[in-house]
Amino acid sequence: MRIVLLPLLCTLILCAAARGEDAALTLKLGAEEQRFTAAELLARPDAATISIPDDVSYKRTMTYRAVPLLALIGDTPDPAVDTLEARAADGFVSQVPMALVEKGAKGGSVAWIAVEDRAAPWPPLPGKDVSAGPFYLVWEHPERSGVGTELWPYQTVALTGTESPPHRWPQMAVDATLPADDPARLGQQVFTTQCMPCHRMKGAGAADVGPDLGQPMNPTRYLTRDGLRALIRNPKAVRTWPQQQMPAFDVKALPDADLDAVIAYLTAMAPR
Template sequence: MRSARQSRPVRRRKVVMALEMSLLCLPSAHAASGILTVGEGTTAKQYSASALLRRPDVTRLDLSRSGEPLGASVPAVPLPHLVASSDQGLSFAATDNFVARIPPDVFSRARRDGTSAWIAIEEQPWPRRDGQDIGPFALVWTGPGAEKIDREQWVDHLAAITPGRDAKLPAATGSVARRGRDVFTISCLPCHRVSGAGYGTRGPDLGGPLPVSRRLTKERFDRTVRHPEQVRPDAVMKGFTAEQIPDADLDAIRVWLGQVGPATTSVTQPSQNR
């Protein structure tokens, strides 16, 4: 989860710094919500932590070694017991402006792998992160395939679950750029929009007025993603390792971002060989 997504907001200062700050997250004024909203419109339901804890389907999970280590006996409710269906995908919005849009294939693969999705409830104080409370709700996963769930698909600070919608990102031309857009959707879209498309607003829009891939050199772009603390010593965005985003995928993200907006410089396409 935010072991993968543990980026914390950073303020932009000067224009030059802003270029290097493009992938860092901006501050949020939202406080943790004590209510979980499931659904939208007139059919939406709202749950307090105490209401969920009183449900007969509450189960104790050992999450001490999970992707979100919340404790050894954490109460949780099966996600399918709260949502009508995940067949169209679901969006999970956090109070810090992080939004994970999880497509239906993730849920179908999880079922095949014997992996279960849960809404964990903060009964005892959860470990704080960067001095901040991460409760009172979180999307967590258990079972044999839990390690296959991308880190951006573990969601703390959870405030709302709604039907998933296509973010309608800018088009991608070529197989490399299409791969870049797919990887961006999973790993970057929860915090960043592109040319206004998307839902997450923890970080800046990476599409305009000029894509960051054209503002930054490849070396600077890669370093910002891999080691943001080297770009800014006070950065709290956690870098993505080569295991989390392989080098070829990082190049593909840059290629796709280079196609977004008015072309001013060319972006060299990396080899399509994997």
């Protein structure tokens, strides 16, 4: 009887986990680690109903019950903690500047942790069989602070306060002798927000979704500039395979100036 029931029990456990019934969001700012279940977050007095007109992941207007991220993280007494690392269940890792979150209290974009209620589940994401829940970092008025498309990690499982990527991983920083207005400096910033959620640079980073773009060979070594631009704008126009995940970055998601800056950054990092 045990042998018969064991597979059934395992199936039930996996299904429960998939529905987020036992899922918790981990928050670590320093030595202390907190865990919040969906029920606990939805019960908070600051939980509110918000509407996102052009949701990055769902590509349409979405309404959520959510908790303000700024209130959830509270004060961060350590000045070295200037970045919030948001890790998703699939290995996607956004590096969110604390300053960007703090702008929400001063008229900028407002960050929220949307929470999926088991009694009212969200629809599946376009082209997928899972929703963005149980926890999803979303932004009200993203245009106010120029919030990039890669700062919307769905299925978020952990938020960790840390140093900014160039301080944590010096090998990803451009040469200190570059002029302040060198495009590669802007490119480093764009790479941090738009590329590091999936890629690493010479081992720098926390994501494992895409390949390292600095080692063993920089893409500027084997792709032409036009080919690299085309790959970023529409990956499937250059090469395709069944498990391809990289999205297309149109001009709205990545303006031409930012795209040129990213390529300048990759070029600058190639010989280092």
